[in-house]
Amino acid sequence: MTKNILIIPGDGIGQEVTVWGKAVLQEVATIFNHEFSFDEALMGHAAIEIYGIPLPDETLQKARCSNAILFGAIGHAKYDNDPSLKVRPEQGLLKIRKELGLYANLRPIILFNELLNASSLKPEVLRGTDILFFRELTGDVYFGDKHRSEDGNTASDLMIYHRFEIERIARKAFVAAQGRRKKLCSVDKANVLESSRLWREVVQQLAKEFPDVETKHMFVDNAAMQLVKDPKQFDVVLTANLFGDILTDEASQIAGSMGMLASASVGDGPGFFEPIHGSAHDIAGQNIANPIASILSAALMLDIDFGLKEEATLILNAVKSVLKEGYRTIDIADATSHSLKVLGTQEMGRIIVKHLRQMVPAC
Ligand code: IPM
Numbered sequence: 001m002t003k004n005i006l007i008i009p010g011d012g013i014g015q016e017v018t019v020w021g022k023a024v025l026q027e028v029a030t031i032f033n034h035e036f037s038f039d040e041a042l043m044g045h046a047a048i049e050i051y052g053i054p055l056p057d058e059t060l061q062k063a064r065c066s067n068a069i070l071f072g073a074i075g076h077a078k079y080d081n082d083p084s085l086k087v088r089p090e091q092g093l094l095k096i097r098k099e100l101g102l103y104a105n106l107r108p109i110i111l112f113n114e115l116l117n118a119s120s121l122k123p124e125v126l127r128g129t130d131i132l133f134f135r136e137l138t139g140d141v142y143f144g145d146k147h148r149s150e151d152g153n154t155a156s157d158l159m160i161y162h163r164f165e166i167e168r169i170a171r172k173a174f175v176a177a178q179g180r181r182k183k184l185c186s187v188d189k190a191n192v193l194e195s196s197r198l199w200r201e202v203v204q205q206l207a208k209e210f211p212d213v214e215t216k217h218m219f220v221d222n223a224a225m226q227l228v229k230d231p232k233q234f235d236v237v238l239t240a241n242l243f244g245d246i247l248t249d250e251a252s253q254i255a256g257s258m259g260m261l262a263s264a265s266v267g268d269g270p271g272f273f274e275p276i277h278g279s280a281h282d283i284a285g286q287n288i289a290n291p292i293a294s295i296l297s298a299a300l301m302l303d304i305d306f307g308l309k310e311e312a313t314l315i316l317n318a319v320k321s322v323l324k325e326g327y328r329t330i331d332i333a334d335a336t337s338h339s340l341k342v343l344g345t346q347e348m349g350r351i352i353v354k355h356l357r358q359m360v361p362a363c
Pocket residue numbers: 074075090093094245276
């Protein structure tokens with residue numbers, strides 16, 4: 001298989017972790033005789049520094065012409081502490097999502113049994129959890145009109161949804177549920193928000209087309225609580241952009257760390273694959289970031305965009321076996337266990353690539 005892959009490392013630890021997402025893609029290409037060619041482009045703070053804007057035309061153009069994009073992370077403390085700055089790194093990510101029509105963001109919450117003790121939640125609460133979030137990605141308050149009054153004292157962001165936006169992601173979520181445990185929980189705030197009432201109406205209507213899927217509706221405040229109380233009750237969770245952003249950060253604690261969670265954003269064109277974690281400037285450049293989220297994002301790319309299931313499974317198994325042997329980055333190292341071997345970003349990346357190679361059957 002021949003594919004062009006665009007790497008956008010972005011900011012902070014994004015630079016360090018995408019090296020390893022790319023490395024596993026290269027290794028898979030060698031093992032399975034695929035031809036993956038790679039190009040690289042700037043986005044976020046890294047692009048602002050050179051072009052003055054977070055998403056240069058060249059990056060967008062390269063993204064459009066690629067078969068898939070592996071992205072790192074975005075953001076810089078400088079902007080977080082200065083709300084008055086008009087040009088911001090995150091605008092680049094939002095723009096590319098919109099321009100590429102990436103309306104469905106899939107965030108699998110995969111819990112490796114080896115990491116049961118890495119979470120702040122009790123192992124008996126976590127064991128067996130397997131959730132797939134469908135977060136709507138190109139609508140909601142993220143993209144509604146923004147306004148600041150002339151005197152600067154009043155501000156608003158419009159929370160807006162159109163029927164077609166809800167329907168197209170809901171359909172994807174129902175289909176995914178059919179291929180899993182056939183349960184779908186749609187999360188909204190329909191007791192307060194009109195946009196959520198439309199959301200619920202559309203999901204209820206669509207549910208009739210999927211009678212084999214058990215459909216539930218849950219308010220977002222309750223969902224946030226249920227996620228830590230009894231995460232096993234969820235199979236597919238379907239939700240809007242803002243709620244999905246918040247709930248998936250919360251759910252990352254089920255997997256032990258934000259550093260473990262990958263995501264796939266799909267829609268009309270090439271898919272966009274990225275860890276759910278941010279740029280983490282506080283730990284950037286120290287070789288301590290966890291590269292597994294980027295490595296698992298590469299696996300999602302192979303599975304979802306290229307249909308290469310065997311290759312994706314091999315990556316997952318390589319990660320599993322490295323964890324089984326006791327290797328950890330600091331974020332997933334359980335302080336109570338003395339038998340663990342704590343590695344840096346590069347060492348963890350290298351050992352996963354090595355396991356990949358070793359796991360290939362002889363013929
Ligand atoms: C995410 C991030 C982004 C979002 C930020 C960086 C704009 O938090 O992908 O979850 O809010 O969507």
